[in-house]
Amino acid sequence: MRASKWVALLCVAGLAAGLTCVALYSLQSPYRGFEGDLFLQVPKGSGTRAIARQLADAGVVRYAWQFWLTRAIHPRTTLQAGEYRFDHAASVRDVFSRLGRGDVYYFSFTVPEGSNRFDIARLLESEGIMPGEDFLKASETLEGFLFPSTYRLSHSVTPEALCQMMTTQFHKEWNKLMPDPADMVKVVTLASLIEKETGVPVERPLVASVFQNRLRIGMPLDCDPTVIYAALLENRYRGAIHRSDLDSKHPYNTYQHAGLPPGPIANPGASSLAAALHPAETGLLYFVAKPGGDGHVFSSNLAAHDKAVRNYRHASQRKPERKAR
Secondary structure (H helix, E strand, O other): OHHHHHHHHHHHHHHHHHHHHHHHHHOOOOEOOOOOOEEEEEOOOOOHHHHHHHHHHHOOOOOHHHHHHHHHHOOOOOOOOEEEEEOOOEOHHHHHHHHHHOOOOOEEEEOOOOOOHHHHHHHHHHOOOOOHHHHHHHOOOOOOOOOOOEEEEOOOOOHHHHHHHHHHHHHHHHHHOOOOOOOHHHHHHHHHHHHHHOOOHHHHHHHHHHHHHHHHHOOOOOOHHHHHHHHHHOOOOOOOOOHHHHHOOOOOOOOOOOOOOOOOOOOOOHHHHHHHHOOOOOOOOEEEEOOOOOOEEEEOOHHHHHHHHHHHHHHHOOOOOOOOO
């Protein structure tokens, strides 16, 4: 009788050892119970039980208990919150290791220099990141301070969080320029006009000089991009400037109001900010686009400017774009 008990115990022990081996082996076996790419958001504060259930329900692991067992083997590992991308079969150990490393998923979102809030909203919506209207609401008072750069985002990013990233980057770039005590809003406003007027970096200090000279003598800036921005704010811009736009009394229309507009009209890059802080020292008051579109012709008097305009019209055989008239 006593021998039979020992046999039974040995059988149970053997069975337990066999099940343990099977369980441990299952932790190393790749599994995929989902189709395509799967993005899974692990919320902050999630415990092992909740994460295991989430992974099993999504088909990342076959059984939740496999994840619990892996946790028992690695009790000191800190599982990190964030968005994870799964696109192939993986073992439970591999999945656990990724969460332990914090191998979270990010994608790149690039904001070109000179983009305004409306441009950024359209980009966000076209790339399926978030509704453009939500971003416009979150960024309503931040034009000029949404620094153009490439940002690493997750699918769970909120409009407010994105705005925070962009304004934080602006302040980093601003501090790099080590500006003397200055009115930040005025500098950024001027920089936004410079950014929109030329994409040629070496011209930016010259454009800044033209605007500064005009501001000094009280001459209107006559900056087309401000007219466009005024139309955007009133939801009436249709891709071209019309006489009604130029005649508009909107505060941002620098054809109708001398001085800088009330605020930035776009989000300038570092070189435009630098140009606004350190304009070239010139007597220039005018500029017009070159016929080839590779920059501008700058003039210090109206006669020279009118000649440059006639040359532009003759070469392009169309009406010239108004540039700081």
